[in-house]
Amino acid sequence: MEHFSIIQSLCRIGLGANEPAFRRQVERLQESLLASGAEKEAVVLARLLATSDKGSELRPSKLSLSGGMFRGERLNEKTPPPVDKETGAPLAEIRFPMDADTPLPILGFELQKALESLVMEWSNLDALGAMEVHPATSCLVYGLPGTGKTQIAIAIANRLNLPLVIARLDGLISSFLGTTARNIANLFHFANRYQCILLLDEFDAVAKIRDDPHEVGEIKRVVNTLLQSLDARARIGLTLAITNHENLLDKAIWRRFEVRIFIPLPETQSREKIISQYFPPLRLSDVQLGLVSWLTEGFSGADIETMSRNVKRYMALNPQEEFLAALRSYVLTNAGQGAREHQKLILSDQHELARALYKEDARVFNQANLASLFGKTQPTIARWLKAD
Template identity: 45%
Template sequence: MDNFPTVLAICRTAMRTPNPTLTRNIGKLRDALSKQGLEDQAEALSLVLKAKQATDTLAPTRVALATATRERMSRSVHAPVDKESGAPLASIVFPEDAETGLEPILEVALSKAIAALVAEWQSASMLIEAGIRPPLNLLLYGAPGTGKTALAKVIAAQMELPLVTARLDGLISSFLGTTARNIANLFEFADRYDCILLLDEFDAVAKVRDDPHELGEIKRVVNTLLQCLDERRERGFTIAITNHEHLLDAAIWRRFDSRVAIPRPGAESRVRMVSRFLSGVPVEEVDISLLAWLTDGRSGAEIETLCSSIKRYLVMNGAGRKSLLEALSVNSLLSADHSGSPRQAIFAEGSEALARRLSSDEEIRFTQESMARLFNTTQSTISRWLRK
């Protein structure tokens, strides 16, 4: 189902004040998705229904943690600032201001796991009442452009909590002791309010303490960060993001209840991404398949960049079979360094070489009929190309 994360968030919100009709309709939607083979989406709705049933049995509602008394954040609240420069240490996005329709497209198993984690966060008070410590922090790591920050924003929107975002590289000061003080002030601010704290560029501070290239100051900073993370584990939700997980201190890893790798998209996810990013221009299924094939090994951000280039070309030069191939050729020339995308280099070799590669692909199936449509030629021509 398109926009399913938005539908899921609406269902979760509505189930806070459920009625028999609402519960029955969510059940019908779950069954319909299951019949369509969308088992991960059906399971996510089942978790919504099960979470409510468990809440009715065990008591507390809402996402308020029983172990902390925190204030509700209003728009008059401002993030703390660096006392030396006056620069804010974080930005604040309220749930009603969060962008919609930009949910990252994840692999099915990963999407299901994230949905389960969010369900646990939403049931934090219930778990505490049952004597179970809920996981309150999450580390997201992976290559740049794989959707880590977008995923954190979606989680905050689903939780209906303000997102306090701090780029840790922005907390670093040249003044001795100021960096550690900035981190302490940031955590003190987040602990005061009902919010999710997002630590972006986490590796900028959470580095290995025995790194010979680092001075003693970074070791003190890491120790401050460890102490703040320990205290916040009982007080509020925290998400940390890094592109360089290998730089993190081992003690930092142990502070996180959940550690999730966000991989580069697989074939199915790339097809869904291309479909989303090319919405608004006339393309066919075989075109989407070709672009999904070309972008093997690329991140979601890189796929979006390619699709934006194609959309610009098609809008300026007119849609059509010839225009799409021309758009790809132009993009291939403008992106001459193909070290990260060897398949795009093959595209530059010509239609015949590309057709032979497509015919042997095991992930995305191309028939002679679809390739004839793709290259705007006949099946007999495609057959001749493949025999060479």
């Protein structure tokens, strides 16, 4: 780029004055260079911006902290999303905040508390400024499919009353040489222009390990562009990324995220809460709730939601059937889900199932509750259990 050395000097001098308006123009220039393929010049400006950040961190102020995050223009319903210049396909979906009281998905107590703490952090920039600290601006959420990762991102955006720019990164990949990197640069240019939260879905699609022998040179260029874009956005807005395959991510990508959260499959208490959320208007007794929780060991929240629909359909069409029949019907049509031993027992004879449940938890599956569950008398249940 002709006369870039002069531009570089002007940017260095201007950034030294710590003026937010000037810094924003340098950021826009860096993003434009990256989008146009001038990667060397974009890297130089990214380093200048990072150096400026380090200097300003020595003197953080309440005013600069509050104004420095979530800045830019306001998104509205008429704002067009960024598009792939080759195909015209949108690079992202814009989701506007709906309900500020949107709850986080049901998670374990400690994890729920940690996420609530992060939301508080992003909601109270001035309080952080008083303590001379910056909020975390990047968060990687990973775990098995159906565990609520996308729901977490939507809930955070609603709580902060900010639009969520959702980009499925597998959709940004192009067969045209260089287009994938340009799509990523254009996506970040859009997100950096507006007040929003950027969500990078299917993150592993472009954040792969660069030394993977099965990947071509193009993926290395794509990862480098992604790294530069994440660096440039670090002081502009909040970036969330979600993946089901964290083992595929490049190590340098991991280091770009200040917060990394693993979302596990729900444990017993969480499963019971999820069941209670999705099964109404079907009312479950305590023993039926315990049975469904036992059967769904190894299920994700999404799996339990799917199961609830199956069971409710069966009970609506077969109101005279027992609840156990609905569970057996579900297991027969959804083989291989969750704990296979539990599925096998649900399909076994009543005597064997009753003994297995009693051994699992004699408090929940006591003789009275088992009698209610199987429609038998307590003496009958007692004989079944003694036959073990």
